Amino acid sequence: MEIGTISVETVTEAVSEIAEKAADKGDKLSISDAAVTAVFGYAVVFAGLLILMIVLYCTGAYFKSKDAKGKAEKTAEAASSAKNSANTASAAPAAPVAPGSAGHVKLFDVPDKEAAMIMAIVADKMQKPLNELHFISIKEVK
Amino acid sequence: MDILETLKTLWNESGFQSFFVDGGWKNLLMILISCVLLYLGIKKKFEPLLLVGIAFGCLLVNLSYFGAGSTDALYHLDLWDNFLDPSHPDYHSYGAIMREGGLLDILYIGVKAGIYPSLIFMGVGAMTDFGPLISNPKSLLLGAAAQMGVFLAFFGAVCLGFTGQEAASIGIIGGADGPTAIFLTTKLAPHLLGPIAIAAYSYMALIPMIQPPIMRLLTTEKERKVKMEQSRQVSKTEKIIFPIIVAMFVILLLPSTAPLVGCLMLGNLWRECGVTERLSDTVQNALMNIVTVFLGISVGATTAASRFLSLETIKIVFLGLTAFCFSTIGGLLVGKLMYKLSGGKINPLIGSAGVSAVPMAARVSQTEGQKANPSNFLLMHAMGPNVAGVIGSAIAAGFLLAVFK
Numbered sequence: 001m002e003i004g005t006i007s008v009e010t011v012t013e014a015v016s017e018i019a020e021k022a023a024d025k026g027d028k029l030s031i032s033d034a035a036v037t038a039v040f041g042y043a044v045v046f047a048g049l050l051i052l053m054i055v056l057y058c059t060g061a062y063f064k065s066k067d068a069k070g071k072a073e074k075t076a077e078a079a080s081s082a083k084n085s086a087n088t089a090s091a092a093p094a095a096p097v098a099p100g101s102a103g104h105v106k107l108f109d110v111p112d113k114e115a116a117m118i119m120a121i122v123a124d125k126m127q128k129p130l131n132e133l134h135f136i137s138i139k140e141v142k
Numbered sequence: 143m144d145i146l147e148t149l150k151t152l153w154n155e156s157g158f159q160s161f162f163v164d165g166g167w168k169n170l171l172m173i174l175i176s177c178v179l180l181y182l183g184i185k186k187k188f189e190p191l192l193l194v195g196i197a198f199g200c201l202l203v204n205l206s207y208f209g210a211g212s213t214d215a216l217y218h219l220d221l222w223d224n225f226l227d228p229s230h231p232d233y234h235s236y237g238a239i240m241r242e243g244g245l246l247d248i249l250y251i252g253v254k255a256g257i258y259p260s261l262i263f264m265g266v267g268a269m270t271d272f273g274p275l276i277s278n279p280k281s282l283l284l285g286a287a288a289q290m291g292v293f294l295a296f297f298g299a300v301c302l303g304f305t306g307q308e309a310a311s312i313g314i315i316g317g318a319d320g321p322t323a324i325f326l327t328t329k330l331a332p333h334l335l336g337p338i339a340i341a342a343y344s345y346m347a348l349i350p351m352i353q354p355p356i357m358r359l360l361t362t363e364k365e366r367k368v369k370m371e372q373s374r375q376v377s378k379t380e381k382i383i384f385p386i387i388v389a390m391f392v393i394l395l396l397p398s399t400a401p402l403v404g405c406l407m408l409g410n411l412w413r414e415c416g417v418t419e420r421l422s423d424t425v426q427n428a429l430m431n432i433v434t435v436f437l438g439i440s441v442g443a444t445t446a447a448s449r450f451l452s453l454e455t456i457k458i459v460f461l462g463l464t465a466f467c468f469s470t471i472g473g474l475l476v477g478k479l480m481y482k483l484s485g486g487k488i489n490p491l492i493g494s495a496g497v498s499a500v501p502m503a504a505r506v507s508q509t510e511g512q513k514a515n516p517s518n519f520l521l522m523h524a525m526g527p528n529v530a531g532v533i534g535s536a537i538a539a540g541f542l543l544a545v546f547k
Contacts, residue, residue: 042290
């Protein structure tokens with residue numbers, strides 16, 4: 001990548017320049033050299049992670065667009081197959097509801113969001129699909 | 143048999159009499175310090191996995207090493223001084239260490255060669271989910287900002303009279319990353335390894351006490367209450383590509399980071415690729431535990447009284463605390479900037495998690511956020527800057543290594 005190449009060369013040159021300076025003056029650094037090294041070092045960390053951030057945004061954008069394309073294709077496929085099946089068997093019965101997913105959970109002092117989270121955690125811990133579990137009630141213990 | 147003579151010989155050969163000859167009291171003091179560290183590790187649970195090992199290593203070395211003539215010592219400071227002295231025939235001779243060294247000398251070879259910190263990084267990589275960072279790459283800026291303490295402490299250390307190499311090793315304490323601090327110190331200033339490792343791990347354990355007052359001081363109630371939107375889902379492919387991209391980019395930028403970043407990303411690739419579960423499991427558990435045993439005890443061995451009890455140690459402890467505080471401040475300030483630029487959508491508390499200490503710093507952000515607003519869940523948002531801090535501190539260490547090695 002162009003940005004990466006320029007950055008690598010610039011950083012390498014600057015680092016070796018500072019290193020030479022440090023070596024020339026022996027192990028003890030002057031305060032001004034230390035200040036320059038500190039500021040430059042902080043800048044290198046920022047620049048490195050900034051470029052990495054740009055790379056991640058680029059790859060993220062690519063994968064997001066790929067996902068969106070995939071979803072759009074799936075939706076189009078589903079729509080066309082639904083249309084076809086409607087044409088061939090207009091009176092076909094509706095698909096049966098997944099077992100165990102019917103019914104309502106009684107919530108006592110628990111907001112909907114938290115209840116959903118609790119059910120998801122329980123399903124995850126039990127290694128069971130959510131639609132195979134039947135929650136009767138969720139109550140906050142005070 | 144002359145009982146009195148025998149008793150006298152036994153006394154002269156025992157370690158007890160060494161406490162009464164020149165400098166022996168220092169060993170006694172170090173034994174007390176190691177007991178305090180054991181107390182902190184066991185009772186107060188300060189990073190116990192490493193601190194207990196370090197403290198016991200400290201105890202062992204100060205029970206057996208009383209100066210250059212100590213033949214039965216587990217760790218020989220003088221052997222390692224010869225190892226580092228270009229004019230000595232044993233310069234860079236691991237053979238001499240194997241021939242004349244004690245148990246802890248041999249274990250210490252893994253620290254000296256930079257093996258243990260790199261293997262620990264491999265385990266950290268295998269245990270870390272970089273998903274929060276991939277879904278919100280802005281977190282990398284917070285991880286970068288939180289390296290401020292590293293460079294301020296470096297500058298402070300030079301002002302206090304340390305050499306460039308010593309200052310770099312002290313500064314890296316601010317990265318809040320034990321293996322990185324050990325890695326850099328063994329390369330640049332091995333004689334300071336004991337105090338630096340102890341300071342780094344002690345402050346990491348103290349994060350829940352050090353960070354909250356700074357967080358409350360630098361943020362307003364309104365800022366702390368901000369609830370952040372849920373991040374996007376990251377695909378499996380993205381998680382697999384991430385370690386490869388980071389390894390390529392960071393190692394090309396700073397080749398000196400290769401051992402740390404290479405191992406971190408290899409561990410993460412094993413975790414994410416889905417076809418090496420056995421390796422991922424081994425690295426996360428068995429290997430990590432084995433290396434932790436060796437690392438803790440051999441780092442503790444470097445705290446021989448004659449080297450540890452000095453004014454330098456006090457300066458390192460002070461500079462380490464400064465580094466931690468300023469790293470937290472750096473992360474919070476950039477967090478506040480993001481809060482302003484995003485129109486109040488980003489909670490600045492996640493900035494303090496940019497110091498790498500994973501996952502403790504992220505937990506502190508979560509706790510403080512929830513104190514301000516009980517329905518606030520910042521943990522996953524704070525994990526982004528937290529793991530970015532690991533990469534940031536490795537880059538900072540790589541830069542300092544490139545300049546001062």
